[in-house]
Amino acid sequence: MDNAITLDGLVVDRGGRRVLEGVSCAVPRGTVTGLLGPSGSGKTTLMRAVVGVQTVSSGTVTVLGRPAGTAALRRQVGYLTQAPSVYADLTVRENVRYFAAVHGRGRADADRAVAEVGLTEAAGQLASALSGGQRSRVSLACVLVGQPELVVLDEPTVGQDPVLRADLWARFHELAAAGTTLLVSSHVMDEAARCDRLLLIRQGRLLADDTPDGVRAAAGVTDLDEAFLRLIRATEARAGREES
Numbered sequence: 319m320d321n322a323i324t325l326d327g328l329v330v331d332r333g334g335r336r337v338l339e340g341v342s343c344a345v346p347r348g349t350v351t352g353l354l355g356p357s358g359s360g361k362t363t364l365m366r367a368v369v370g371v372q373t374v375s376s377g378t379v380t381v382l383g384r385p386a387g388t389a390a391l392r393r394q395v396g397y398l399t400q401a402p403s404v405y406a407d408l409t410v411r412e413n414v415r416y417f418a419a420v421h422g423r424g425r426a427d428a429d430r431a432v433a434e435v436g437l438t439e440a441a442g443q444l445a446s447a448l449s450g451g452q453r454s455r456v457s458l459a460c461v462l463v464g465q466p467e468l469v470v471l472d473e474p475t476v477g478q479d480p481v482l483r484a485d486l487w488a489r490f491h492e493l494a495a496a497g498t499t500l501l502v503s504s505h506v507m508d509e510a511a512r513c514d515r516l517l518l519i520r521q522g523r524l525l526a527d528d529t530p531d532g533v534r535a536a537a538g539v540t541d542l543d544e545a546f547l548r549l550i551r552a553t554e555a556r557a558g559r560e561e562s
C-alpha cells in the first residue's frame with residue numbers, strides 16, 4: 319500500500335520526559351486517519367513530528383517519500399494547530415485570500431474555502447470579532463486553500479456545532495476521495511467512527527493501528543469507546559505480566 323506517512327520507532331522526549339515511546343505505524347494515501355487518545359497521550363507531539371517541527375530523539379518519520387520537515391514538503395503539507403493562527407486585523411475573506419496567494423491559488427479558491435468551513439456569511443468580519451470556533455474555522459480554511467497533499471489537523475472540530483462538524487467530516491472524506499491524505503486528531507470517540515483508519519495512542523504508545531471495524535473486532539465489542547477501554551486494559555494486563 320502506498321503510504322503518505324511512515325513512522326518507524328519514533329521516540330520523542332519533551333521537557334526531560336519521554337512522550338513518544340517508539341511509535342511505528344503508517345498512514346495510507348487518500349485516507350482519513352484518526353489519531354485518537356486521551357489528553358496528554360502524545361497526539362500533538364506525533365503530529366509535530368510529521369510536520370517536521372518536533373525534535374526527535376530516535377526513529378524516522380517519512381512523509382510523502384521524504385524525511386519529515388524537508389523543505390520540499392513545505393507546500394505539500396498543511397498543518398492546523400490547536401491555537402488558531404489568523405491575522406486579527408484582517409477579515410475572514412482577507413485572511414484566506416492572503417494564504418491563497420501564498421500558495422499560488424486564486425480568489426475563487428479562497429472564497430470556496432471560506433464557504434467550505436461555513437463562514438460565507440461572516441466573510442466580511444474582522445477575525446478579531448469572531449468566536450473561538452469561528453476563528454478556528456478560518457484557520458482551517460487557510461490550511462485547505464493551499465490544497466496540500468497531506469493535511470494534518472489537530473482537533474479541528476473542537477467547539478463546533480454538530481451540524482458543522484458533520485459537514486466538515488463530509489468535506490474531509492471528499493478530499494480523501496480526491497487523493498488527499500488527512501491525519502486528524504480528536505479525543506471524541508464518535509469522530510473515530512467517521513475515520514477510514516484509526517491510530518489509538520495512550521501514554522506515548524500505539525495501542526491500535528486499524529480500521530474502526532478492525533478495532534471493534536479486536537476488542538470484541540461494537541462500541542468504539544468500550545473497544546478503546548478494553549484495548550487499554552489488555553495492554554496494561556500484558557505489561558503487568560511482563561513485569562512480574
Ligand SMILES: Nc1ncnc2c1ncn2[C@@H]1O[C@H](COP(=O)(O)OP(=O)(O)OP(=O)(O)O)[C@@H](O)[C@H]1O
Pocket residue numbers: 332333337355356357358359360361362363364505
Ligand atoms: N512544550 C512542552 N514541553 C514539555 N513537555 C510538553 C510540551 N508540550 C507537551 N508536553 C508534554 O508531552 C506530553 C504529550 O503532549 P501532547 O500535547 O502531545 O498530547 P496530546 O495528546 O496532544 O494532548 P491534548 O489532547 O491535551 O492536546 C504531555 O505529557 C505533555 O505534558
